[in-house]
Amino acid sequence: MRVTVLVNGRREEVRTERDTALLYVLRNHLGLTGTRFGCGLGLCGACLVLIDDRPAYSCDTPMWAVEDRDVTTVEGLGVSGRPHPAAQAIIDGQAAQCGYCISGVVISAAGLLAVNDAPSEDEVRAALDRNLCRCGAQNRIVRAVLAAASSLRASRDSG
Amino acid sequence: MAGSGEARTALPPSLAANPRLGDWLRVLPGGVVEVRSGKVELGQGVLTALAQVAAEELDVDVARVRMFAAVTGISPDEGTTAGSLSIQHSGAALRVACAEARAIYLGVAAGRWDMPVGALTVQDGTIAAQDGRTTSYWELADDRLLDRPATGLAEPKAVPDYRIVGTSVPRVDLPDKLAPRPRFVHDMALDGMLYGRVIRPPSRGATLLDVRAEPAMGAARRRDRRARREFPWRDHRTGGGGAARRRPAARGREVAGRARNCPMRTICRPSSPPRPPRPASWPNPPLPPVRRRRRPRASHEATYHRPYLAHAAMGPSTATALASTAPVSTAPASTALASTASAGDEAGVRLEVWTHSQGVYPLRRELARALKLTEDQVRVRHVEGAGCYGHNAADDAAMDAALLALAVPGRPVQVVWSRADELGWEPYGPAAVVRVAADVDARGDVLSWQHEIWGNGHVTRPGFGRSIGLLAASHRDGGEPIEPAAEPPLERGGGAGRNAVPGYAFPAYRVMNHRLSVMPLRTSSLRSLGGFVNVFAIESFMDELAAAAGRDPVEYRLAQLADPRGRAVIEAVVRQSGWADWSPAGSSRSVGHGIGYARYKNSSAYCAVVAEVEAVTEVRVRRLTIAVDGRPGDQPRRCREPGRGRRDPGDQLDAEGTRAFRPLYRDQRHLGQLSDPAVL
Numbered sequence: 001m002r003v004t005v006l007v008n009g010r011r012e013e014v015r016t017e018r019d020t021a022l023l024y025v026l027r028n029h030l031g032l033t034g035t036r037f038g039c040g041l042g043l044c045g046a047c048l049v050l051i052d053d054r055p056a057y058s059c060d061t062p063m064w065a066v067e068d069r070d071v072t073t074v075e076g077l078g079v080s081g082r083p084h085p086a087a088q089a090i091i092d093g094q095a096a097q098c099g100y101c102i103s104g105v106v107i108s109a110a111g112l113l114a115v116n117d118a119p120s121e122d123e124v125r126a127a128l129d130r131n132l133c134r135c136g137a138q139n140r141i142v143r144a145v146l147a148a149a150s151s152l153r154a155s156r157d158s159g
Numbered sequence: 160m161a162g163s164g165e166a167r168t169a170l171p172p173s174l175a176a177n178p179r180l181g182d183w184l185r186v187l188p189g190g191v192v193e194v195r196s197g198k199v200e201l202g203q204g205v206l207t208a209l210a211q212v213a214a215e216e217l218d219v220d221v222a223r224v225r226m227f228a229a230v231t232g233i234s235p236d237e238g239t240t241a242g243s244l245s246i247q248h249s250g251a252a253l254r255v256a257c258a259e260a261r262a263i264y265l266g267v268a269a270g271r272w273d274m275p276v277g278a279l280t281v282q283d284g285t286i287a288a289q290d291g292r293t294t295s296y297w298e299l300a301d302d303r304l305l306d307r308p309a310t311g312l313a314e315p316k317a318v319p320d321y322r323i324v325g326t327s328v329p330r331v332d333l334p335d336k337l338a339p340r341p342r343f344v345h346d347m348a349l350d351g352m353l354y355g356r357v358i359r360p361p362s363r364g365a366t367l368l369d370v371r372a373e374p375a376m377g378a379a380r381r382r383d384r385r386a387r388r389e390f391p392w393r394d395h396r397t398g399g400g401g402a403a404r405r406r407p408a409a410r411g412r413e414v415a416g417r418a419r420n421c422p423m424r425t426i427c428r429p430s431s432p433p434r435p436p437r438p439a440s441w442p443n444p445p446l447p448p449v450r451r452r453r454r455p456r457a458s459h460e461a462t463y464h465r466p467y468l469a470h471a472a473m474g475p476s477t478a479t480a481l482a483s484t485a486p487v488s489t490a491p492a493s494t495a496l497a498s499t500a501s502a503g504d505e506a507g508v509r510l511e512v513w514t515h516s517q518g519v520y521p522l523r524r525e526l527a528r529a530l531k532l533t534e535d536q537v538r539v540r541h542v543e544g545a546g547c548y549g550h551n552a553a554d555d556a557a558m559d560a561a562l563l564a565l566a567v568p569g570r571p572v573q574v575v576w577s578r579a580d581e582l583g584w585e586p587y588g589p590a591a592v593v594r595v596a597a598d599v600d601a602r603g604d605v606l607s608w609q610h611e612i613w614g615n616g617h618v619t620r621p622g623f624g625r626s627i628g629l630l631a632a633s634h635r636d637g638g639e640p641i642e643p644a645a646e647p648p649l650e651r652g653g654g655a656g657r658n659a660v661p662g663y664a665f666p667a668y669r670v671m672n673h674r675l676s677v678m679p680l681r682t683s684s685l686r687s688l689g690g691f692v693n694v695f696a697i698e699s700f701m702d703e704l705a706a707a708a709g710r711d712p713v714e715y716r717l718a719q720l721a722d723p724r725g726r727a728v729i730e731a732v733v734r735q736s737g738w739a740d741w742s743p744a745g746s747s748r749s750v751g752h753g754i755g756y757a758r759y760k761n762s763s764a765y766c767a768v769v770a771e772v773e774a775v776t777e778v779r780v781r782r783l784t785i786a787v788d789g790r791p792g793d794q795p796r797r798c799r800e801p802g803r804g805r806r807d808p809g810d811q812l813d814a815e816g817t818r819a820f821r822p823l824y825r826d827q828r829h830l831g832q833l834s835d836p837a838v839l
Contacts, residue, residue, distance in 0.1 A: 033346040034339035038473055038545075039578060046473060074339055087337045094329060098202020098546030099336030100343065100473040134473045135202055135546040 003063045008076025022066055023047045023058040026073055034074040034103045045131035048104040049073050055111040074103040077110050084110055089148035097135030105131045109145045117152050168311040171251035177235035178308035183256040186300040192219060195227045197237025198245040200332055202546035205245045207330045212250045215323040216257035216315055218281040226331060229541040231523045239518035239620060242652055243763060254315045262313035263304050268294050344515045344542035347479045349571040355563040356574060357631055359584060368424040439646060439672045455598035455606050461703055463696040467680050468588035474545030476552035479513045480564035481571040510537045514557040515544025521622035522554050526561055529632040550683035552576055552585040554621050558629040584630055588685030589615035593696040603708020604719060608668040610659050615678050616644025617654035617688040643676045644683060652760045655689040661697055662758050664721040698755040712754055713738055728767040728786040729756055736769035736784035749775050764789040
């Protein structure tokens with residue numbers, strides 16, 4: 001069947017089965033490899049994407065559930081060629097170890113910062129609770145997300 | 160003759176084994192130094208650290224160093240990236256090789272200008288004479304200059320002169336991973352790539368009777384007899400050509416996934432009867448019974464254990480392979496491969512494998528052995544995978560991909576293991592029981608100490624045993640089972656015995672390892688091997704002894720620790736954590752604090768940790784203060800961050816009560832951000 005889905009603002013029509021996971025369509029049909037296969041069970045957060053601005057596991061979201069919905073992957077978060085402030089803060093703070101989980105982390109952070117640009121540390125930790133990091137970069141990541149929030153506020157104030 | 164009367168640095172072992180300077184680095188005219196290491200990026204940041212070493216000795220900016228991922232036939236052979244030895248091995252080799260390369264280039268400039276080398280300086284690759292004349296590595300770039308063996312005649316920099324090593328520089332691999340640009344082995348997408356999967360028995364001890372692939376494979380097309388016999392697989396072309404039904408791209412991996420559900424009949428054989436454990440002891444030969452210079456006042460004993468631990472990497476084990484009968488043309492730098500064409504077998508097969516293995520050369524040797532190819536016919540390329548904490552299934556996935564690729568020459572085949580594959584067949588960190596017993600004097604100080612270990616071995620990496628250490632090789636017709644894990648000698652860090660010899664100055668001690676040679680699960684190396692259960696046992700028992708003697712755990716340790724560097728990290732962590740003045744917040748009885756100390760492998764970095772822990776319905780680590788005494792070349796950040804973050808997977812899993820037989824992810828959820836402790 002043909003499924004139409006909006007990915008990063010582009011209308012994409014893909015031929016696939018209704019129960020195919022969104023993750024496979026993103027990675028294999030559309031070549032968007034920033035979204036990662038981790039556990040395949042909706043438990044690790046490596047495959048998170050924004051669906052209508054809310055973080056969701058793409059590995060267990062079937063295509064029928066995203067028909068005509070707005071999907072944003074980590075590739076679609078940046079603005080005019082620059083990474084999303086959360087991604088930039090993670091680079092600045094060297095807040096990743098192997099980097100495999102980090103796309104999902106950026107998605108969770110972006111989802112949080114879109115609705116709350118002044119989160120407390122506890123709010124950041126709660127928003128990232130679905131993301132596993134096996135290397136142990138959690139504290140660095142939390143600091144980076146807090147830094148991203150303050151840089152977002154600063155750019156908003158100056159803009 | 161050469162070097163007579165001159166100071167000659169003994170070549171580090173890695174450089175002695177790979178002496179040609181050009182194997183380690185190339186100066187490119189575009190202002191770039193390409194640096195090669197046999198060590199691979201596992202998420203630990205080693206490429207960045209090695210780039211710093213090269214930049215330091217060459218006097219160039221780190222940004223000019225381009226690290227080259229390890230490839231057989233091109234990169235130096237440095238075995239496996241394991242045991243926290245990359246800086247010791249590869250760093251030491253690069254230090255000497257780059258110092259010598261610098262001296263060679265300076266020699267060329269000095270010859271041109273007819274002045275002594277000592278009159279020249281180098282800054283970011285620009286070579287300057289005192290009279291103002293300048294040239295650069297890039298102007299002089301010539302591969303022939305480094306086409307010679309290292310001599311050890313050039314003196315590397317002294318540590319106090321370091322400007323780059325010892326500072327924290329940004330990781331070279333992170334920009335790609337955050338951009339994000341494809342960088343992981345999972346992201347590989349070659350033209351015409353097929354997805355494949357090897358179907359395995361449901362458990363060890365099960366023997367395959369028959370398998371019917373057709374129902375699960377549906378319209379999947381099978382290519383040749385060999386593929387049909389050994390592997391059901393799925394054509395993944397986007398359509399067109401042959402009799403294949405047109406299929407959308409990317410269906411391959413899904414169908415490969417369904418192949419797991421093939422109807423399969425197996426029988427389970429009873430496992431062979433356990434053989435009695437063979438104890439090994441340290442010191443070796445064992446000390447005579449402990450001499451009791453003072454009469455013991457009391458004896459204590461305690462037992463500690465660790466379950467089997469799954470690797471549980473963030474990403475699945477995966478590999479891509481391509482077999483061809485012509486020289487490989489899809490990848491750069493294939494000239495060396497083409498030039499060895501005459502070494503090929505009668506079929507002239509070439510096999511190229513992309514893998515996140517910890518060792519491209521050991522894997523190549525084992526693949527060649529298993530597939531009856533010469534090593535020259537196989538090229539293994541490292542591509543980064545998810546963080547690696549020891550021997551995972553990367554090598555096994557590479558073997559799977561190689562077998563499938565050989566069945567369909569000319570088509571790249573990608574294999575991605577499922578969680579069920581990983582939890583069923585990956586090498587587990589072995590379970591262990593540790594019993595510690597001590598006699599103490601009237602003050603509670605240890606008079607004699609005994610440490611006994613029961614467990615499986617820790618090293619079944621490919622290339623470390625007599626049998627081929629690749630899973631699919633053991634499952635093939637006539638394949639040998641993977642033999643029980645060996646125990647490496649203690650001088651090389653040991654396995655089950657790692658960190659079992661106490662670091663304290665006890666008057667007498669004995670360590671026994673009862674190695675169990677029957678493995679209910681496949682076991683191999685996981686983070687620090689036996690190190691963490693042994694340290695956990697020793698340090699927990701020290702607390703028991705201190706408590707029995709009514710003494711402060713810090714004072715008790717310092718009273719029996721002679722090593723000044725060990726004492727220094729304990730004193731530092733005690734100071735930093737405010738040990739003496741500590742009191743639980745709100746005088747809560749559910750919060751406590753404690754100290755642990757170890758020197759990794761009894762020969763590497765020193766570490767002391769003070770943990771503040773809360774135990775209500777679950778044990779939560781609230782705060783860790785860590786003191787580390789590493790090498791002078793350590794990056795402060797590399798030293799700090801892994802120290803902060805990388806508590807052993809085992810520690811985490813143990814705290815959550817997870818057992819390896821259950822899917823780990825459910826339990827691991829608790830280990831996310833919320834439960835992560837604050838670290839100073």
